[in-house]
Amino acid sequence: MVRYVYDFTEGGRDLADLLGGKGANLAEMTRLGLPVPLGFIVSTEACRAFLATGTEPGGMSEEISRRLSAVEADAGRRLGQPDHPLLVSVRSGARFSMPGMMETVLDIGLNDDSVLGLAKASGNERFAWDSYRRLVQMFGSTVMGVEGALFDRIMTGLKELRGAPDDLHLDAADLAELVEAYKQLIHEETGDHFPQSPAEQLRRAILAVFRSWNGERARLYRRREHIPDDLGTAVTVQRMVYGNLGADSGSGVAFTRDPATGRPGLYGDYLPNAQGEDVVAGIRNTVPLAELERFAPDAHHQLRDHMVTLERHYRDLCDIEFTIERGKLWMLQTRVGKRTAEAAFTIAAELADEGVITREEGLTRVSGGGLARLMFPRFDTSTIDEPLANGIPASPGAAVGAVVFDSAEAVRRAAAGEKVILVREETTPDDLPGMVAAQAVLTSRGGKTSHAAVVARGMGKVCVCGAEQLAVDTASRRFTTGDGTIVEQGTVISVDGSAGAVYAGAVPMTDSAVMRYLETGERPPGVVDTVARALELADGLRRLEVRANADTPADAVRARRFGAQGIGLCRTEHMFLGERRKLVEEMILARDDGARTRALDALLPLQQQDFVGILEAMDGLPVTIRLLDPPLHEFLPDRTELAVRIAATEARGEKPNPRDVELLDAIRRMHEENPMLGLRGVRLGLVVPGLVAMQVRAIAQAVVERTRAGGAPQAEIMVPLVGDVTELRLVRQEVEQVLAEVSDESGVPVHCPVGTMIELPRAALTAGLIAEEAEFFSFGTNDLTQTTWGFSRDDVEAAFFSAYLDKGVFAASPFETIDREGVGRLVEIAVAEGRATRPGLKIGVCGEHGGDPDSVHFFHASGLDYVSCSPFRVPAARLEAGRAACSEATTSDTR
Numbered sequence: 001m002v003r004y005v006y007d008f009t010e011g012g013r014d015l016a017d018l019l020g021g022k023g024a025n026l027a028e029m030t031r032l033g034l035p036v037p038l039g040f041i042v043s044t045e046a047c048r049a050f051l052a053t054g055t056e057p058g059g060m061s062e063e064i065s066r067r068l069s070a071v072e073a074d075a076g077r078r079l080g081q082p083d084h085p086l087l088v089s090v091r092s093g094a095r096f097s098m099p100g101m102m103e104t105v106l107d108i109g110l111n112d113d114s115v116l117g118l119a120k121a122s123g124n125e126r127f128a129w130d131s132y133r134r135l136v137q138m139f140g141s142t143v144m145g146v147e148g149a150l151f152d153r154i155m156t157g158l159k160e161l162r163g164a165p166d167d168l169h170l171d172a173a174d175l176a177e178l179v180e181a182y183k184q185l186i187h188e189e190t191g192d193h194f195p196q197s198p199a200e201q202l203r204r205a206i207l208a209v210f211r212s213w214n215g216e217r218a219r220l221y222r223r224r225e226h227i228p229d230d231l232g233t234a235v236t237v238q239r240m241v242y243g244n245l246g247a248d249s250g251s252g253v254a255f256t257r258d259p260a261t262g263r264p265g266l267y268g269d270y271l272p273n274a275q276g277e278d279v280v281a282g283i284r285n286t287v288p289l290a291e292l293e294r295f296a297p298d299a300h301h302q303l304r305d306h307m308v309t310l311e312r313h314y315r316d317l318c319d320i321e322f323t324i325e326r327g328k329l330w331m332l333q334t335r336v337g338k339r340t341a342e343a344a345f346t347i348a349a350e351l352a353d354e355g356v357i358t359r360e361e362g363l364t365r366v367s368g369g370g371l372a373r374l375m376f377p378r379f380d381t382s383t384i385d386e387p388l389a390n391g392i393p394a395s396p397g398a399a400v401g402a403v404v405f406d407s408a409e410a411v412r413r414a415a416a417g418e419k420v421i422l423v424r425e426e427t428t429p430d431d432l433p434g435m436v437a438a439q440a441v442l443t444s445r446g447g448k449t450s451h452a453a454v455v456a457r458g459m460g461k462v463c464v465c466g467a468e469q470l471a472v473d474t475a476s477r478r479f480t481t482g483d484g485t486i487v488e489q490g491t492v493i494s495v496d497g498s499a500g501a502v503y504a505g506a507v508p509m510t511d512s513a514v515m516r517y518l519e520t521g522e523r524p525p526g527v528v529d530t531v532a533r534a535l536e537l538a539d540g541l542r543r544l545e546v547r548a549n550a551d552t553p554a555d556a557v558r559a560r561r562f563g564a565q566g567i568g569l570c571r572t573e574h575m576f577l578g579e580r581r582k583l584v585e586e587m588i589l590a591r592d593d594g595a596r597t598r599a600l601d602a603l604l605p606l607q608q609q610d611f612v613g614i615l616e617a618m619d620g621l622p623v624t625i626r627l628l629d630p631p632l633h634e635f636l637p638d639r640t641e642l643a644v645r646i647a648a649t650e651a652r653g654e655k656p657n658p659r660d661v662e663l664l665d666a667i668r669r670m671h672e673e674n675p676m677l678g679l680r681g682v683r684l685g686l687v688v689p690g691l692v693a694m695q696v697r698a699i700a701q702a703v704v705e706r707t708r709a710g711g712a713p714q715a716e717i718m719v720p721l722v723g724d725v726t727e728l729r730l731v732r733q734e735v736e737q738v739l740a741e742v743s744d745e746s747g748v749p750v751h752c753p754v755g756t757m758i759e760l761p762r763a764a765l766t767a768g769l770i771a772e773e774a775e776f777f778s779f780g781t782n783d784l785t786q787t788t789w790g791f792s793r794d795d796v797e798a799a800f801f802s803a804y805l806d807k808g809v810f811a812a813s814p815f816e817t818i819d820r821e822g823v824g825r826l827v828e829i830a831v832a833e834g835r836a837t838r839p840g841l842k843i844g845v846c847g848e849h850g851g852d853p854d855s856v857h858f859f860h861a862s863g864l865d866y867v868s869c870s871p872f873r874v875p876a877a878r879l880e881a882g883r884a885a886c887s888e889a890t891t892s893d894t895r
Contacts, residue, residue, distance in 0.1 A: 004046035005063035007070065008039055013314075018043050020234025022093030025334050032313060034306055034331045038074050039088070039238030040067035042206055044095065047232035050210045061203070064237075068202075071239055080198030084121040085114035087131070087240040090205040092212060094233040097335060098221050103142050103429060104277055105205045107135035107240060111196040115179075119172075127245050129175035130167075134275060136182040136194055139201065143208040146189045148428065154181050166284050168273060202237070209235045217432045219806065224436055224459065226817070226854070229808050241330040243323040244275050248296065251276040254289055254303065254320040256311040259339045259457060260393060260448065262346025262527075266290055266304065268320075269447040276321055276332060279450075285466065286447050299329040310334050315356050316365070317347050338457050340396055341370030342527045349530040360886045363537055367883070368853040368876030373397065373460050374531060375518070375872070377509035379496050384507055388481050388493065391442070391467030393500035394453035399440035399462040400494045400506045403487055405474045407434025414438070421495055423479055425472045427452040435461060440495040442502060444470040444479070462497035470502075518562050518875055535563070535875060538882020544859065545866035546877045547622070549846060551575070553613030556623075559871035563878050566621035566714070567614065568778060568868020569846035572695060573630050575610045576603070584635040588666055593689060600694040607695065611702035615713040619706070622714045624778060624846070624868075626757060627695050627731075629720040631680045632670060632688070639667045676783075676792060681721025681757075685731050696735050700742035700750045707748050715752045718778060722756040725769040732773055757846070759783035764826035768833035771841055777834055778868070779827055781847030781855075785814050788823050815848075818855040828862050835863075844868055853880045860884035 011019045011027030019027060023041035030036045042064065049057035068088075072078050077086040087109040092098075110118065110132045119128035141148040155167065158178060164170050170178070183194045195201050212218060213233050222229060243251035254268035269286035271279045272295055279286060293300040303322060306329075310318040319337030323330045339347065348362035357365075379398045401419035404410045407430065410422045414437035422438040424431060426445045435441055435455055440462035443452045447466050456463030469482035477489035487493065487504075494507035511519070517528045547568035548559030556567060576584050583603050590596035615623055642664050649656040670679075685692040699715050706713040717735055722728045732754050743750045755776030758764055764784070767777070786793055793815055804810045818824050827845075834841045844866040849855040851869025856877055859867050861884070869877050 001059065002045065002049075002057070003063070004043050004049075004057060004060045005067050006041045006043065007067060008036060008041070011041065016095050017231075018045065018234070020044055020093030020236070021095055021097055021335055022091060022333060023234045023236045026236060026238070028313075029310075029331055029334055032309065034309070035329060036331050037239040037241050038071050039236060040064075040071065041093070042235040042237070044232040044234045047210045047213060047234065048230070050207065051213065051232065056207070064202075064206070068237070071237075075239055079202070080109040080111060080114050081117065082113045083117040085109050085118055085198075087118075088202065089236075089238050089240055090202065090209065091236045091238070092209045092233050093236050094213070094227075095231050096225070096227050097338065098218055098225075098227070098233075103138065105135070105138045105142055105208075106275055106277065107131045108139075108201045108205060109198040109240075110135050111198065113196075114198070122242075122245065124245060126172040126175065127242065129172045129179065130244055131242070131275075133175050133178045133182060135201075136179055136186070138277075139194065139205065140182060140186045142212075143204050144186055144190050144192065144194075146186055148430070150185055150189070151182060154178065154185065168284070206235050206237070209233060217429050220433055220436060223805050223811070226812050228811065238332070241323045241325045241328075241332075242275070243271075243278075243325065244273055245326055247272055248327050249323075249325050250274055250295065251279050251323045252286075252289060252292065252321075253279050254307060254322065255337055255448075256307045256318045256320075257343070257347055258448075259317065259319070259337050259343055260396060262317075262339065262343035262350065264350070266307075267448065269450075270295070276323060279321075285445060285468065288447075296324050296327055296329075299324045299327060302329045306331060312356070315351065317343070338454060340457055341366075341373040341460065342396055344370050345374070345527055345530040345534060349533060359537055360541070360889070363534060363541070363879075364883055364886050366534055366879065368851075368856070368873075368880040369460070371514070371531060371534075371879050372873070372876045374514040374527065375512055375875070377515075378498065378512050379494060379503075379507045380510040381496070381499075381501075381503075381507065384503060387496075387501040387503050388485065388487070389467040389469045389502045391444075391464040391500045391502070392447055392453070393497055394448050394450070394465045395456040395461060395463035396498035397440075397460075397462040398494070398496055398498070398507070398509060400492065401439040402490050402492055403479070404434070404438070405472070405477045405489055407431045407437075409489070410434035410437045421493055423470075423472060424452070424474065426450060427455070435459065440464070440497065442467060442470075442493075442495055444468060444472045456497075462495050464495055464497055464500050464502060467500075467502060519558075535878055535882075538879045539563070540882075541885045542860075542878065542881035543885055544856070544864065544881040545844075546874055546881060547624075547844065547846075547866050547868035548871045548874050549848075549850075549868055550614070550871060552610070553617050555871055556614045556617035559874055560617060560621075562871055562874040564621075564871065564874045565866070567618055567623040568844050568850070568866060569718075570614060570623060570625045571629070572607065572626060573628055573634075575607050576628075576635060580606060581635055584632070585663065587688075587691075588632050588635070588670075589662055597690060600690050604694050604698050604701075607698040608702050608705075611699055611715070612705050615702055615706045615715060616709075616711060618714075620712045620714065622716055624716040624718050624755075624776075624844075625699055626718045626720050627682075627692060628684055629681050631678055632684065637663060637667070639664070639671070642667065674792070676786065682719050682727045682731055683721065685719070685734075686727065692731055692734050693738050696738040696752075697742060699752060700739050701746075703750050703752065704742060704746040704748045716776065717752045717754050718757050718776075719754065720757045720780070721759060721783075722770060723760045723762045725766065725773055728756055728770060728773045753842075755842075758830055760787050761826055764830040766833075767830035768837045771834040771837035774834075774838075774841070776842040776844070777830065778843070779830070779845040779847060779864075781818060781823060781827075781845055781849040782815065784826065784847070785819060785823050788819070788826060789814060812854075817852050818849045818858050820858055824858055824862070827859075827864075831863055842866075848873075851877050856880040857884045857887065860888065 008030040013024045013028040016024040091104045115132040119125040137151045140146045250272040252270035258267045268289035270292045317337045321333040348365040351357045352359045352362040401421040404420045423442045471480040494503040545565045547566040548564035549569040550556045551574040587599035646656040703713045753775040755774045757780045759780035846868040850867035851873030
């Protein structure tokens with residue numbers, strides 16, 4: 001019989017797949033002997049069963065009843081007992097922390113009768129009615145689907161009527177009035193009544209958590225974070241402890257280290273006389289955790305001890321939620337905390353220095369994506385005025401954009417290509433789409449543990465919270481600063497998440513310190529030093545070489561500074577643009593071999609000098625030069641534009657330019673319905689006389705020039721779009737003939753390995769044959785993805801990719817992360833068959849997947865020799881290649 005429900009005493013953090021992250025960590029704290037209110041967990045397996053059938057799995061309700069009875073026995077009270085009720089909370093708890101999941105429902109078990117019993121038992125009538133209004137509001141919005149803003153409107157109206165600055169200034173009678181108003185709102189909005197049965201409240205809340213797994217917010221977050229759709233969520237049900245009993249009670253969130261910078265210490269927020277959700281909801285401004293000692297000294301010292309225990313046990317930054325009930329500390333949650341990229345590098349280095357983790361384990365805790373964020377520019381504040389406002393630096397970085405005040409507007413403007421800053425009093429899970437779309441998030445309330453701060457850090461977004469000088473008026477779509485300046489929607493502002501500052505207009509940018517280190521080697525202490533140490537460790541561990549895709553000497557120089565070990569893709573077509581385009585036009589328009597030869601002869605020395613500069617920049621390192629790949633018509637003017645110009649000239653009664661007429665005729669002759677699959681790559685070399693010879697001669701003569709200058713050029717010639725070994729054989733014969741000619745003419749031996757770019761499924765499937773002629777393979781994963789899927793990237797990304805992501809066809813775009821099952825399978829086949837023919841075959845990848853962190857791990861596992869990517873992605877690829885080696889070693893150790 002399948003089991004669906006588990007006590008906290010039965011689990012541990014190793015069961016996170018079954019119990020969810022929240023439940024597994026509650027079980028772990030229980031095992032450690034920390035003060036955790038008793039409860040139980042409804043497993044992810046129950047959620048998956050419910051989502052598959054739409055009904056409760058058989059036996060689940062009976063298991064819940066048995067586990068609830070154990071909690072009741074321990075408390076000496078029953079759920080919803082009229083004279084002294086046991087109350088419980090219901091929380092979602094997926095394997096991975098997901099801001100898009102259902103919000104917590106507290107105080108389940110209260111109704112019109114038990115609220116009176118709670119008032120009598122606690123001796124605090126206001127507390128009882130405060131708890132009841134929270135339940136009705138949370139249940140109404142999260143379980144019954146009433147818009148949360150409608151409850152807020154009622155609360156705001158009552159506060160204004162009573163002249164109360166916040167909810168603490170409402171008395172018991174006010175709160176009882178709120179309860180009735182909330183219940184009436186629920187009935188008006190849903191046609192249903194707030195359920196008075198505690199058992200019904202619990203059942204519906206659990207099922208609502210299950211349903212929230214497929215909610216829009218959750219799906220959006222999973223898409224962004226590449227979390228599988230089939231995991232499901234667990235549900236934790238836990239006995240309530242109360243932080244809203246008075247000044248000696250409260251709730252808070254703590255971090256064992258600063259999640260923004262990584263510095264050790266006591267970080268977090270505390271809110272006296274509040275329940276847990278108040279802290280992250282930003283209903284009142286919190287106090288720093290360091291001030292907790294003033295409110296509850298004993299609980300403060302206990303919390304510090306528990307934080308040390310948890311960080312030592314988890315060996316990482318821990319994020320902790322707690323409640324103090326009349327001076328007694330209760331631990332409600334812990335997890336390995338989300339952090340900024342800067343904090344990730346700092347914490348990993350410090351824990352390794354302290355001997356808590358190995359340096360190799362520290363490397364697995366940082367990422368190429370985080371390193372890329374640290375390379376982003378920062379604001380140059382040396383020449384600007386005072387900020388509009390200051391707040392809490394919740395997530396570092398620099399962002400510029402137009403102010404917007406709601407999620408829908410942020411999504412709309414971002415989709416139109418505009419950069420936006422989402423401004424709210426405080427964010428809620430409903431704001432997740434807008435947070436994804438925005439460059440930064442700015443709130444007037446909340447601290448480092450608010451919803452905005454936690455979610456922004458997790459997504460790598462810039463965030464400033466708690467900018468109290470700002471009066472945010474979302475209805476009028478504007479905010480007012482402390483000095484009375486009004487900022488309307490659409491106004492451009494700059495948000496500095498590192499300093500917690502907000503500036504008017506677009507502040508100029510300056511390179512980050514990490515970028516300066518990569519460019520100059522300048523290595524100040526702090527995060528730059530931790531990044532440098534991580535890269536040095538990764539370089540010492542990785543098996544994969546990292547090369548760069550570079551087409552100019554300047555790009556090659558930069559790539560080498562960034563640690564590239566050569567060039568994996570030099571696109572020769574980029575050398576035919578600008579002023580040289582006219583020479584390509586001459587070649588295309590040539591009516592005979594002589595005219596074509598003259599055009600190619602004019603191109604040769606220009607291309608030769610490009611190769612000389614690139615080989616000099618990469619002296620001693622391999623430079624893989626791809627022969628011309630795109631269709632020739634891409635070098636000609638736009639057909640429509642040219643036809644309109646000729647037609648307009650004729651309409652004026654004038655004779656059109658003969659060259660324009662000749663070009664239009666050539667464009668029409670060469671027009672292809674699908675040029676990506678037309679006359680390009682190796683096909684061009686086989687049908688356009690002299691093209692391959694010109695390019696190879698330019699390469700060979702550049703090698704000679706660099707050799708005579710005392711260099712050590714290592715040029716490699718790559719033939720693109722080969723689908724059959726015969727194509728490569730024919731081109732290779734021409735290449736070798738030209739190389740021999742240049743060697744004889746110059747007296748300098750020129751040997752350039754000849755290989756091919758694997759970018760067609762047929763090439764991958766016949767790799768064993770192609771390897772007979774190829775000295776190396778390089779996977780062009782961009783085109784291989786297009787030809788495997790039957791996609792034209794330019795056409796399909798805007799047409800239906802978003803729908804495919806929504807429907808779960810893609811977990812991520814196959815052009816961003818390698819499609820392991822399809823394209824990846826072709827890579828594995830080609831590697832195996834190519835090396836079966838030629839055991840020492842050098843194999844790499846030169847598509848932009850070579851710089852994608854997830855894809856780098858796949859290429860490592862597939863046995864490739866190198867990855868190649870754009871220069872700016874080289875540092876991240878180096879780091880990920882080292883992490884891949886660490887992960888492989890860890891996997892081997894656990895076998």
